[in-house]
Amino acid sequence: MTVSDTELTSLAASHDIISLGMLADDARRRRHGARTTFVRVANVALAGDTAQTPSPLAGEVRIVGTPASRAAAVERVAQVAAAIAGSRGVALSGFSLADLEELSAREGVTLRALLEELRAAGLELVAEAPFDRLHDARRSIEEVNIAGLALARLTIHQLPSPDPLPLLKAVADLQRAVAVIRAFAPLPRTVNPAVPTTGYEDVTRVALARVIVDNVASIQVDWSLYGPKLAQVALTVGADDVDGVSAEDDMTEGRRRAPLEEIRRNIRAANQEPVERNGRFDVVVR
Amino acid sequence: MPNITGLSERVRAGERLSGDEALELYRQAPTALLGRLADAVRARKHPGGIVTYIIDRNVNYTNVCVAKCNFCAFYRPVGSPEGYVLGFDELFRKIDETIAVGGVQLLLQGGHNPDLPLTWYEDLFRAIKARYPAFKLHALSPPEVIHLSRLSQLPVPAVIDRLIAAGLDSIPGGGAEILVDRVRKLLHCYGKATADEWLDVMRHAHRAGLRTTATMMYGTVETDAERLEHLLRLRDLQDERGGFTAFITWSYQPANTELGGSEATGVDYLRTLALARIVLDNFDNLQASWVTQGGKVGQLSLAYGANDMGSVMIEENVVRAAGAAYCMDEVEIVRNIEDAGFAPKRRNMHYEILGDPIFRERDVPRMLELATARADGDTSVPDELMNYPARSRAAKQLRIIPN
Numbered sequence: 001m002t003v004s005d006t007e008l009t010s011l012a013a014s015h016d017i018i019s020l021g022m023l024a025d026d027a028r029r030r031r032h033g034a035r036t037t038f039v040r041v042a043n044v045a046l047a048g049d050t051a052q053t054p055s056p057l058a059g060e061v062r063i064v065g066t067p068a069s070r071a072a073a074v075e076r077v078a079q080v081a082a083a084i085a086g087s088r089g090v091a092l093s094g095f096s097l098a099d100l101e102e103l104s105a106r107e108g109v110t111l112r113a114l115l116e117e118l119r120a121a122g123l124e125l126v127a128e129a130p131f132d133r134l135h136d137a138r139r140s141i142e143e144v145n146i147a148g149l150a151l152a153r154l155t156i157h158q159l160p161s162p163d164p165l166p167l168l169k170a171v172a173d174l175q176r177a178v179a180v181i182r183a184f185a186p187l188p189r190t191v192n193p194a195v196p197t198t199g200y201e202d203v204t205r206v207a208l209a210r211v212i213v214d215n216v217a218s219i220q221v222d223w224s225l226y227g228p229k230l231a232q233v234a235l236t237v238g239a240d241d242v243d244g245v246s247a248e249d250d251m252t253e254g255r256r257r258a259p260l261e262e263i264r265r266n267i268r269a270a271n272q273e274p275v276e277r278n279g280r281f282d283v284v285v286r
Numbered sequence: 287m288p289n290i291t292g293l294s295e296r297v298r299a300g301e302r303l304s305g306d307e308a309l310e311l312y313r314q315a316p317t318a319l320l321g322r323l324a325d326a327v328r329a330r331k332h333p334g335g336i337v338t339y340i341i342d343r344n345v346n347y348t349n350v351c352v353a354k355c356n357f358c359a360f361y362r363p364v365g366s367p368e369g370y371v372l373g374f375d376e377l378f379r380k381i382d383e384t385i386a387v388g389g390v391q392l393l394l395q396g397g398h399n400p401d402l403p404l405t406w407y408e409d410l411f412r413a414i415k416a417r418y419p420a421f422k423l424h425a426l427s428p429p430e431v432i433h434l435s436r437l438s439q440l441p442v443p444a445v446i447d448r449l450i451a452a453g454l455d456s457i458p459g460g461g462a463e464i465l466v467d468r469v470r471k472l473l474h475c476y477g478k479a480t481a482d483e484w485l486d487v488m489r490h491a492h493r494a495g496l497r498t499t500a501t502m503m504y505g506t507v508e509t510d511a512e513r514l515e516h517l518l519r520l521r522d523l524q525d526e527r528g529g530f531t532a533f534i535t536w537s538y539q540p541a542n543t544e545l546g547g548s549e550a551t552g553v554d555y556l557r558t559l560a561l562a563r564i565v566l567d568n569f570d571n572l573q574a575s576w577v578t579q580g581g582k583v584g585q586l587s588l589a590y591g592a593n594d595m596g597s598v599m600i601e602e603n604v605v606r607a608a609g610a611a612y613c614m615d616e617v618e619i620v621r622n623i624e625d626a627g628f629a630p631k632r633r634n635m636h637y638e639i640l641g642d643p644i645f646r647e648r649d650v651p652r653m654l655e656l657a658t659a660r661a662d663g664d665t666s667v668p669d670e671l672m673n674y675p676a677r678s679r680a681a682k683q684l685r686i687i688p689n
Contacts, residue, residue, distance in 0.1 A: 015627030017589050018325065022318045198625045199582030200589075229552030230582045236317055236553060262548065269551040271316070 003211055011211075012165050017203050017237070024207035024238030027214065036235055036272040037218070038242035038263050039279060046076050046094075053083050054090075057260075058247035060152070060279030062127050063094030070107045070114060074121045081122025091279025093125035093152045094118075097140055098133035100126070111140060115147035125150045125279055129181075130157035130189065131171060141178045152279060153183040153220055153243065158190045159197070164205050168212040175215045182281060183218040183241055184209060187226060187234075202230060203237050210238025218281075223263065232266045241277075242267075290314050297323045297564055300330065309514050312561045317553055324560035324591030331570055332593045337628035338571075338637060339619050341644065342391040342424070343384040343600040346659050347372045347410075351397025353429065353478040357463070357506055359542035359608040361397050365680030370660055371402065373668025374413055381418055384600060387616070387651065388644035390634055391422035393597065395460050398433040398478065401681035404448065406674050407434065411453035423453055424635050427460030428487035429479040437677075443490045450494060456635050457491045459499040459534065465519045466512045473506055473545070485523055492529030497636060500530045500569075504558055505538040505550030513558065517565040524568045531637055532571035532594065535562055536578040541609025552583045556590045563591025571637055576619075577605055580612050585622040594633075595619050601657040615653035616645050 003011075003023070011020050042058035046065030054061040061084055067073035077094060084090050095118075104111040115126070126144050129151055134140050144151050154174075160167060168186065175181045186209035191197055197205075210219045221234040224244040231242060246259040260276075267274035276284040293303060293311045303311065311320070350369040351361035362369040372380075381392060392414075411423055426434070426449065434449075435442045446454075463473055465481040479487070491498050500520045504513050524530050535558055537550040550558075555575075563572050574592040576584025577599060584595065598616050614622070620643045623630040632640040644650055667684065676682045 015589075017586070018318050018321045025318065195621070196581070198622050199585040200622075200626050202582060203586065227580065229555075229580055232552050233556070233583065233586060265548065266551050266553075270553050 008165060008208070008212065012163070012204065012208055015200065017200055017207070020207045021203060021237035024210040025236060027210050028219070028238045028240050031217070032240045034271070034273045035275050036240055036242065036267045036270070037275045037277040037281070038223070038245050038267070039277050040245045040247040040259070041243065042247040044080050046072070054080070055247040055249075056087055057249060058090055059277060059284050060091050060093055060125075063092075064127070066099045067095065067103055070103060070109065070117070073103070074117055077118050077121040077123045089278050089282065089284060091124045092122055093127040093279050094123055095127055096133070097126050097129040097144065097151070098135075098157075101135050101140055112143045112147050115143055115149055119148050123149060125152040127152050128155045129153070130155045131174070132160050132167070133157045137174055138177050141174070141180060145178070145180045150280070151180060151182070153185050154181045154216070155185045156188045159188045164208050165212070168209055171209075172213045172215055175213065179215075181216050183220045183243075184213055184216045185220040185222060185243065186213075187221065189222075189225065199230065199233075202226070203233060206234045206239050207237040228262065228266055232270050235267065235270045235272060290319070294319065294323055298326055300567075302567055303565065305514055305518050308517075308561065308565050309511055311564070312510060312514065312557065317557055317560075320557055320560040320564070321590045324563035325589055327563050327567070328572070328591050328593050335628050336631050336639075337588060337593055337595060337623045337626070338631050338633040338639070339595040339598065339616075339623070340391070340633050340635065341384070341387060341389040341598045341600075341616060342393055343380055343389055344393045344395075344597065344602050345372070345377065345380055346603045347377070347394060347396040348399045348402060349397050349603070349659070350399040350401070352400055353398045353433075353475065355463075355473055355475040355478065356544040357473050357475075357503070357538055357540075358604070359539070360604040364400060364678045367665065370665070371399065371668060371671060372659060373666075374410060374670055376660075376668070377410065377414070378417060380601070381414065381421060385418070385421070387598070387600065387653070388632070389598075389600065390640065391424050391455070393458055394423060394425035395427050395430065395458060398430065400437065400678050401671075401674075401676040401685075403674055404434050404438040404440070404445065406671075408448060408452040409670075411449065415453035422455045422635060424456045424458055425449075425454055427458050428484045429461035429475075431457070431487050432479050432483055442487055443494065446487075446490055446494050446496070450496065454496070456496050456531075457488070457498040459488075459501040459530070462501045462516070463503045464506070464508045464512055465502075465516045466508065469506070469508045469512055481519065485519060488523060488529065489527060492527035497529055497531045499532045499534060499635075500524075501533070502535040502562070503538055504535060505554065506545065506547070514561070514565065517562055521566055521568060524566070528568070530569060531635065532573055533562055533566055533569045534573040534575060534596065535559060536575035536605075539578060539605055539608030539610050543608055552579060555579050555583060556586060559587055559592060560590045576614055577602060577612055578610050581614050581618065581622060584612075584614070585626055588623070588626045588628060594637075595623060595630075598653075599656055600653065601659065603659045606656070606658070611656070613653065613655045616643060616650065617652060620645075
């Protein structure tokens with residue numbers, strides 16, 4: 001179903017989040033049915049304990065932090081890759097593409113050379129490409145692909161404007177150009193704590209993302225960043241993939257409050273079918 | 287979904303659903319449809335697009351409780367070193383702070399403390415009314431009234447009459463949990479009030495001319511049919527007396543409780559709220575429970591049947607003890623109401639409009655977290671407690687027992 005620009009403008013301005021949510025949910029169900037994927041992520045700090053072994057339950061081991069130098073980044077990737085070498089099905093991701101753009105400029109190497117070096121050290125996925133922080137989004141994402149890496153997700157660092165339409169249309173245009181974006185997380189990673197986004201804003205943004213960015217397979221919501229309640233509601237208005245589920249099986253609050261059971265319960269309570277995936281979007285069978 | 291379509295049309299036409307019909311709608315209808323129907327009912331009852339809120343303070347005067355409900359993380363047993371009773375002066379200071387930010391009432395509830403006789407409450411209410419004649423006391427949930435009835439060996443209507451004479455303005459709907467005795471026995475709250483006893487207190491209060499609210503805490507051990515039975519019992523009493531001003535539902539908060547388990551999800555909250563709006567066709571007002579659901583789902587409640595954002599609260603102890611620590615001051619509540627396309631208005635407990643947001647009239651300090659009853663480590667015992675007879679051995683040892 002095609003939605004005209006006029007209709008989009010009207011939907012974005014409307015407070016009728018239920019109608020917008022239904023429209024997005026239809027689009028999501030046409031593409032994914034009732035299936036909702038989630039990935040369990042083990043975060044590993046760039047400057048962390050070199051002997052740290054990531055949880056074997058992770059489907060994605062993600063190196064987080066801003067690299068101080070090219071050498072430090074490559075060394076950390078090699079350490080973590082070695083630590084998970086025996087874990088089948090675990091994808092190693094790391095870094096913000098915007099940070100890598102800056103690092104390559106700072107160190108006087110091409111982005112492609114830096115990406116190839118990281119790949120050679122064992123990196124498989126660039127963890128995120130923050131659309132609004134990239135100097136040249138199209139070119140940098142293409143470099144990721146040419147370097148033999150994949151992009152785990154396109155993200156939004158901070159909302160550039162209250163009007164979501166221009167940004168979402170730009171993301172759709174970007175995907176038309178690069179065609180390698182597998183998942184898009186439309187909610188901002190950084191918000192002003194004094195004026196956080198509201199539930200209406202988040203729901204509207206997720207729903208519009210599903211309708212407008214119809215050329216990206218998955219609309220993603222972050223479990224740890226946005227919390228179970230909002231993330232679950234997002235699944236009913238267009239999101240089909242959940243990022244950031246903890247890979248630690250913490251049972252201290254009982255089995256039903258452990259991360260795996262909690263995510264499955266929330267997805268089922270949203271009338272959807274939970275499917276665990278890894279960082280490559282392969283289904284994980286335990 | 288032929289039957290769902292038919293039931294939906296009847297809701298849209300303003301017809302009442304039976305219990306079986308409502309249960310079928312709840313079980314079968316997609317969340318968006320439930321929201322649509324609830325929103326249609328809200329819009330019919332509140333066509334002006336106004337969403338209200340109240341500035342009041344949620345104060346728990348004591349955490350000592352003999353009820354021992356297994357879903358409660360707040361109470362402390364008699365004799366516990368963590369038990370407290372707030373003194374009159376502490377309560378006056380809280381009222382001063384409440385008035386300073388535009389507050390109009392105290393929501394005053396507490397544990398079933400055997401060492402606080404009815405006269406303590408009467409003296410407290412009289413003292414508050416003497417100092418703050420216009421300030422309202424929305425106080426003592428039905429189980430507390432029953433506790434006082436047992437403690438004083440007076441019938442419930444007599445207790446209510448005495449409390450009204452001392453200054454009680456209205457009764458909050460706490461302690462309802464699920465008004466089904468099978469559930470109440472499993473939650474260890476049957477002893478504090480059976481379903482019939484809870485409803486009888488409200489009936490007596492309405493007969494005495496008080497307005498009250500009604501609540502439901504769901505997500506423990508009840509079935510969806512029992513959740514609905516709760517709503518139907520409230521609807522019946524509202525048909526009979528018409529004394530409820532509002533309905534508030536929230537999900538059980540499991541952290542630090544004996545019962546444990548997990549919290550109902552955000553979607554479950556929105557579905558339950560929507561069901562309540564559809565079933566409780568004789569209730570004018572439904573509050574959003576942002577204190578348990580957070581600001582975002584709290585705001586989304588306005589699309590699922592709620593027409594009121596509840597209270598600014600200023601202070602909260604019970605839900606915080608069970609793991610939820612959300613905060614919204616008046617600025618944030620108003621921002622959320624307006625962002626959802628509604629006009630914010632301050633109200634009182636009777637849902638009479640008091641005016642526009644107070645922070646637009648004068649400077650009001652921002653509130654970034656809710657206060658607690660007492661600062662950590664404060665174990666002081668109010669002087670005036672010595673004037674009242676204690677029943678427990680622990681309290682008798684601490685007090686001068688009058689002859």
